Amino acid sequence: MDIFKKIAKNRGPLGQHSKAAQGYFIFPKLEGEISNKMKFRGQEMLVWSVNNYLGLANHPEVRKADADAAAKWGLAYPMGARMMTGHTKYHEQLENELSDFMQMEDTYLLNFGYQGMVSAIDSLVDRRDVIIYDSESHACILDGSRLHQGKRFVYPHNNIENLEKQLERASKLTNKSDGGILVVTEGVFGMSGDQGKLKEILALKEKYEFRLFVDDAHGFGTIGATGRGTGEEQGVHDQIDIYFGTFAKSMAMIGGFLSGNENVIEFLRYNMRSQVFAKSMPMPLVFGALKRLELLRTKPELRENLWKIANALQKGLREAGFFLANTNTQVTPVMLNGTLAEATNITLELREKYHIFCSIVVYPVVPKGVIMLRLIPTAIHTLDDVNYTIETFNKIQKKLKSGVYSEEDEGIVAWK
Numbered sequence: 001m002d003i004f005k006k007i008a009k010n011r012g013p014l015g016q017h018s019k020a021a022q023g024y025f026i027f028p029k030l031e032g033e034i035s036n037k038m039k040f041r042g043q044e045m046l047v048w049s050v051n052n053y054l055g056l057a058n059h060p061e062v063r064k065a066d067a068d069a070a071a072k073w074g075l076a077y078p079m080g081a082r083m084m085t086g087h088t089k090y091h092e093q094l095e096n097e098l099s100d101f102m103q104m105e106d107t108y109l110l111n112f113g114y115q116g117m118v119s120a121i122d123s124l125v126d127r128r129d130v131i132i133y134d135s136e137s138h139a140c141i142l143d144g145s146r147l148h149q150g151k152r153f154v155y156p157h158n159n160i161e162n163l164e165k166q167l168e169r170a171s172k173l174t175n176k177s178d179g180g181i182l183v184v185t186e187g188v189f190g191m192s193g194d195q196g197k198l199k200e201i202l203a204l205k206e207k208y209e210f211r212l213f214v215d216d217a218h219g220f221g222t223i224g225a226t227g228r229g230t231g232e233e234q235g236v237h238d239q240i241d242i243y244f245g246t247f248a249k250s251m252a253m254i255g256g257f258l259s260g261n262e263n264v265i266e267f268l269r270y271n272m273r274s275q276v277f278a279k280s281m282p283m284p285l286v287f288g289a290l291k292r293l294e295l296l297r298t299k300p301e302l303r304e305n306l307w308k309i310a311n312a313l314q315k316g317l318r319e320a321g322f323f324l325a326n327t328n329t330q331v332t333p334v335m336l337n338g339t340l341a342e343a344t345n346i347t348l349e350l351r352e353k354y355h356i357f358c359s360i361v362v363y364p365v366v367p368k369g370v371i372m373l374r375l376i377p378t379a380i381h382t383l384d385d386v387n388y389t390i391e392t393f394n395k396i397q398k399k400l401k402s403g404v405y406s407e408e409d410e411g412i413v414a415w416k
């Protein structure tokens with residue numbers, strides 16, 4: 001079979017919807033400054049879809065730091081991979097400041113979060129080792145594990161009893177192979193908003209030998225007393241073996257970092273293929289990250305605002321009878337029962353009538369018959385935004401129960 005003929009027929013799980021959904025449900029264009037209000041197809045919307053958790057995207061100091069660094073350095077410098085010609089004292093400074101903030105021995109910068117996670121997992125294990133990961137893990141954890149040539153086991157989401165079974169199985173194998181075990185989990189699960197049970201996972205170290213790698217993309221900067229993330233929130237920060245944070249969420253930028261002990265980070269520096277064989281992070285991003293980290297560290301009011309909004313939103317929705325799954329973080333999934341047609345019509349009505357833009361998640365990400373409206377509160381939302389949204393969701397819920405949204409594909413036809 002010719003590859004191009006094959007992909008012409010099978011467009012993939014999302015691609016199969018491209019004709020019906022592109023430009024509206026998939027690849028929508030949000031315009032204007034990144035904020036609580038942005039434009040979509042010319043109409044101002046209240047946006048609950050952007051992971052600008054601390055509202056840093058348009059903070060004046062951030063915009064100035066970004067612009068000044070771009071004017072001074074351009075986007076090229078430094079050229080080459082860090083190891084060859086792409087290293088500077090500023091990259092090192094950013095790594096040192098991140099290590100200080102994270103209270104970990106050392107840090108390694110990543111050009112991209114997703115690729116960094118894939119590559120870090122890949123570089124840490126060899127065919128004698130076993131990877132064990134949570135079933136609801138982000139694609140970067142799944143893909144990193146797929147590169148692994150040894151065994152990989154999965155445990156049902158946050159099921160510690162089952163994790164223990166997998167550790168038992170894995171230990172039998174590694175005892176024979178003389179390999180090790182790497183357990184990987186998200187700190188904050190980005191879809192459902194619940195936290196990985198780091199404390200319970202780490203308690204298993206008393207019985208089993210393994211290392212814990214935490215992808216805290218959504219926890220870095222948002223939770224824990226000082227924003228150090230899920231480990232800090234659960235009182236086990238100092239027991240995490242390798243910590244991953246992204247710059248693409250609370251820092252409103254791109255890139256990420258890995259923190260851990262000196263020995264491990266030194267190993268990653270020399271072995272992570274996504275960094276060794278790729279150009280170094282350009283200067284405006286390095287200076288942009290330094291400024292964002294400074295604000296994240298010195299302005300706790302940003303995190304407090306995020307939590308004021310997140311708490312009000314979740315309290316209001318729960319009081320109105322909505323089920324928010326097991327979230328115990330800012331990520332706010334509103335779970336409804338309905339079909340794909342109903343999900344489509346709800347999205348359409350939210351955007352066209354109420355001018356609310358949020359992400360809608362359907363099968364296969366959630367089970368068939370479930371609709372997840374995923375709301376991302378940020379520090380720059382207002383309590384008015386919250387109240388308006390709760391009122392609107394009440395109206396939507398009533399209409400959904402009355403069956404009004406069930407007409408097949410009406411929504412898709414209507415927006416075109």
Ligand SMILES: Cc1ncc(COP(=O)(O)O)c(C=O)c1O
Pocket residue numbers: 112113114115117138140186190215217218246247248254255256
């Ligand atoms: C849990 C998790 N890990 C990793 C990533 C990838 O991060 P980045 O966007 O920095 O590539 C994401 C982003 O969606 C994420 O949610």
